[in-house]
Amino acid sequence: MNTLIEHLAEACGRHRVQEKWLIAPSLRVGHQWLDQVTLAGTPVVNVRVLTVRSLALQVIGPRLAEESLTVASPAARRIAVASAWQDVMRDDGYLGEARRTPGLLALAEATILDLKLAGVAPEGFKTGAFEHRLKGHELTALLGAYQGELDRRGLIDNADAARLATAELAGNGAAGREIVLLWPEDIRLTAVEQTLLGAVAGGNVVTLAVDQPGGDDSGKDLSVRFVHAVGEANEVRGVLRSCLGEELSLDTVEVLYTASDPYVSLIYEMAQRVFDPETSLDLDIPVTFADGVPAKLSRPGRLLAAWHEWIHDGFPQSGLLRMLQAGLLTSPAGDDHAVATAGLVRTLRRTGIGFGRDRYQQCLQEHIDSIERPGSHLQSARALAGFVETLIAVSPEPSASAAEAVAAARALLGDHARVADKLDGLAVQRLGQELDSMAEALGGATADPAGFDVWQWLEELPDRITIGGSGPRPGHLHAAPLRGGGHSGRANTFVLGLNDGRFPSAGRQDPLLLDVERRQVAASLRTSDVELHEQLEQFDRVLAGLRGRLTLSFSSRSLDDDRETFASQVVLSAWRRVSLERDGDHAALMKRLDPAISFAPRDADRCLDSGEWWLYQAAREPRVENLPELAGAAFDHLARGAAAGTARASDAFTVYDGRVDDPGAELDPCDPRGPAMSATSGLQAIGKCPLAYFYARVLKIELPEHVDVNPDEWLDAMQFGTLLHDVLFRFVEKLIVDDTWPPEPERDRPVIASIVQSLAADARRRHPPPNEDAYRRQRRRLDGSAEIFVNEQARQAGPGRPVYLEASIGLPTEQRSTDIDAPDPVEVALPGGGTIRARARIDRIDRVDDGDAPKRPTFVIYDYKSSSRTDPYDPSDLFDKGRLVQHVLYMAVAGAVLRDRFGPDTVVDGFRFMFPGVRTHGREVAFGRDVVEPGLEVIRTLCALPAAGIFPATDDLADCRYCSYRAACQAVQRDLRDLCAASKRKIDNPGNTVLKPFVELRRDG
């Protein structure tokens, strides 16, 4: 029992039946004191715990009802301060020129309350006390305007409550009330509160003595130990490991923290990991938090923050996806949440919404209309559209009024917040109360309160509000802030976060009312140095009142930036006192302490879970020699991972490097059951990296649709390329129909400009640009390419003229069909036997003979490229070691279909890549028909790889640059250079005979 409890017990015994009012810093702390008295064997009868605030409210309760006064909620106070500031501050004033932010208003509110609690009234303000007289006048006016605003709204704040209660008692007289006031001597009171207690007491006061810091400790039952840890998370682990290793019952432990951030979150999350969820407990874990846990740890709190960001970022599709994926939103009623959400996520990814509140309904409807067959996809799209409609309905634009924004947030929590555990339920309740009180303070006003930013208030709400606060309970570990904790009377106390820089926290001056001004305005106003001193004094008092075992803990290494961190001065002082090393410095302290508590426990009996037990085995001395084998025996995936690592590190080409044993006919492009081949996603993909082809075409792994909005880009590379192709298609088609080929710049520039205008407007409707700059940049590129195309085609025009545009062979028709379109792939014979089925979409085929017999029908193929580089299409070896065969395949495919149409004499005489880009300026890279024969040899070699189940990684890092599977490969080998080097090593190993086709491509070109 500490001194306070002894005296309280004595007072309760002495005034056994008399009514007693016990003044405590909080109701929760007061009840903890009474519990200790009861536990010590003294009956507690007729004792009422009160704070100064609740005491004042009790005294003035009838008057509040009579005069229709209400205690101002935090929301109402904030609005009153904002209105007062707006009324009295001028832009050319002293404080008025400061930018009005929510932070500034919070400061102003704190300053006003300090002044009022210190008993400073506007009329008693000494304006000469300020660094500038104008500032004094402004603060006087602010104080007056704030009070006027409260009066106008029929509100009172805490200072008013204390003042009114004092006046009430003075009027009715405190004497005669047979009440004993129990008053701990260390309770901190403001001037106004002191006056109130004086009035209440009427002389019938029992002052309760407390343990004095620095007093005689010799008779105290208190042992102190010092620990340090690698980061704050391990300080928390240290507490739980002590409970386990020392067999401490949880309800004998109180954890005090110096800063709620990060300790409250760490304690909550660690407890969730270590303890099985127990639904009979308040937060499902055996831990009570005196101040609760922040609402941001709950799903509704996270939803409110994410929703705010979604609205203010312009309703991006990616924001909605993130909310769904994090499980923050309710799914359509009655469905399994995980399954229903996965369906919504999949469907949402397929719709090209981009961003914008108004685009959701329109794009989802277009998506629904595009689904041809009824089925689960259509169902999911309809469910998503219905779901989004209700979400959008409660999501206003950022320009909404404060009342609308608060009502919308309330509806969001009520209708859309997912509640999956107790914390979520409490969060919906508590956040809802805050929103209701703000709605009440706003009073449904259509005009926003001057100077008040409701969106910022909403954004900060989940951080500011705490939920699930509780006093100590049987069977629970109790966590409390250092300031206000240490009252549970438990035998084991841990104080976490005693780091230099964290405790004591630096005393900061109030920028609105400087220390020097505070001293002059009223002696009772607290200054920053007093605050600092009080922190240290409070620490000493808490320690003085503790009994049993005390552990002082600090973090000796920052995990964020991997640097050494140091103990607070209070730890050093306590250690000097305990160790009797009066001159000991930080180095001496560290030398005496046990090694830091880390992720790996030092004792087997302190492991919190099996993961910690394995870490302990990995770090212990003497070392366990065969740990990898033991781990492999216990965890099959680790054993397989180790085997894969060994195989990859060898020179042999193994199943872990892309070898498929017994691949089957369906992988063989030359087998009728095998895949039909296109140029870019088929043959050239193999030539670039067989492993990437394996991921895409064999395993059929697709990257999720990219939905993030790039603020610098209107269209991505593929969308821009498609738009340019569409423009060129329309333009050339028009000239064919009008029989005006070749183009004439003077005549045709306006024609192509109008096509660009129309198609760009359409693309803009489908893909709204993130900003006008991004649109203008790409629009200029498009305009430039269109003009270059007209000019260069006019300049290079020969006897030929386009006859087929976007011919689709083995593929569905995309634009307008041509008379050579074929739904089925065509067969292309390869040298040395074997046939592949090939498909192609050919941008343009020109006929270059004049169509008169007896000349052979002769054609040339054009392929437009929007790339700004021409070199990949102009390799020295014609086929870029297997990476370029489009020219070969297109000439072979077009030859087959054109011969069917025009007779066996028909010849495809050449192939041209055409680059109408601004940088490439209409350059053409031309190939003659002589490349077809050697090119088909290369295609044969390419096809041999999947046919044999051989899918090695590329040996050239340049191939990885734009690869979609970088993340997959980096999971195997963080540095892709190492992966390519390993592949090269295996290719160079003559023992890997199966790699012969790849060697032929890469080495023999």
Ligand code: SF4
């Ligand atoms: S990242 Fe490189 S090695 Fe991996 S699949 Fe892509 S191209 Fe091949």
